[in-house]
Amino acid sequence: MASKTLQRLMEEAPRGQPLDTEMLGDMGVSPALATYMVKSGWLQRLSKGAYLLKGDSPSRDGIIAYLSRRVPGLHVGGKTALDWQGVRHNIAFRAKVVLWAQKPYEIPSWVEQHMRYSFQTTNIFDNELPCDTGLKPLPGGNPHVLVSVPERALLELASDIGKGQSLEEAINLMPSLRNIRPAVLGQFMTHCKRVKVVRLVRDLGKSSDYPWGEDLQRYVERLGSGTRWSNVNKDGERLTLNPK
Template identity: 30%
Template sequence: MVEHFKSKINYLQTLLPEGLLAPTSWLEERGYSRSLLAGYVKRGWLASPAHGVYRRPGAPLKWQHAVYSLSRILGGSVHVGGLTALELRGYAHFLKPRGLAQVELYLDAKPPGWLAKLGLAERFVAHRNTLFAFPVTAMHEPPPPAYALRQEVNGVAAEPWGAWDDPLPVALPERAMLEFLDEVPRNQSLEHAALLMQGLHDLGSRRVLELLGACRSVKVKRLFLALAARQQFQWVKPVLAAADRGEVTLGRGKRSLAKGGKLDPKYQITVPDESDARG
């Protein structure tokens, strides 16, 4: 029995690299029964940070382990986006200097229940991947690291993380800003959006237009363009010119987001007063 345990645990070290999390169902599909897993935990060969999920003992568990596990082990489209992605890429540090309190996670399906029970300092906020007309290709079978770290799929790129430079899927700033605007005014403010836009000096106009073309929300597209029009960044002019040519579908009618702003006459959407946005 002991030899059986050791043989299976040796294979598990290959199947489950250090730091990754795996649910019971995934391990059962690969020949590891619940009783066998319980035996591994009892002997200290596995750890169970939450009911129904396992990992190899090692470095302290971090939120990045959970995200990478979802993308690598569990499959399905998942990435860090919205405000979290902007923070990680250095575009929101002047607004929120004390580190992450929550992680904005975008998925194609409902997240597993154990994700909220890992005892992490950060709280996961799950969003469905419905803002864009294309899905984000899953990164659960990454190519060799040198290629994976340069991979971009629909505004999401793999960023190196951890001792082994594991590819962590994080939205690029163009997509992250659109995701943030989708939360206005429900969970984010117009004023916060205006301040963030002031820091997006190095966006790519081609990527912005591709994402605007795929974006399903008229509100998000109009708000993005209205806020961008206030900036003098190099990428803004070609984006606005393309919108003027009708290359971005903006719908009809006015869009009022919240009280306290003013209506942008061109894009017909409520935006913060410029003096308020400057603080």
């Protein structure tokens, strides 16, 4: 029975993706059998409830797919989402993967050994916008890896400015955002509750010189804040955003 289960595991387990106990159970591997397979060298244990086939190593998409089974709303967002969809200024060596989610989660330490990442649960939209709006796999990509569409990623990028993301780099990305869809962007701007984010997207839109960036002031006025927004980041740099 164990040999047949092992054969099934070798045939069905996705390569590069850590296996949790639920996945192993679906392939007929009980916790006791998993322990036996670890001792026998057929499985390696990465952490509690995380296993990998013998000779396999975690891939970027495999790690994200594994985490998405455990972290509500996990998706690739912001700068990374734009980069994966062809919007980039410079090609970074071993770029950091920007991950967003709905709730905090203690990501296992082994993840950082295989993938540079940042993780946040910043809530920039109101409760009327379904949390999965604008999240979908890339064409031909891992179906379990959700990525923000460019319009949502633009707001997430703006949210990160001053928190490790520079305004200069964000401006440099704008020439590559020719295909932003005004109606889709408008949906996210309408439901965005952060003054900083809405004003930054307005300013970034102006810098793009594309038609989609010409009429974003109305979303700033919707929030009803007529005062200057200003903040100093941890490096002492001040970001000031005017209401108009």
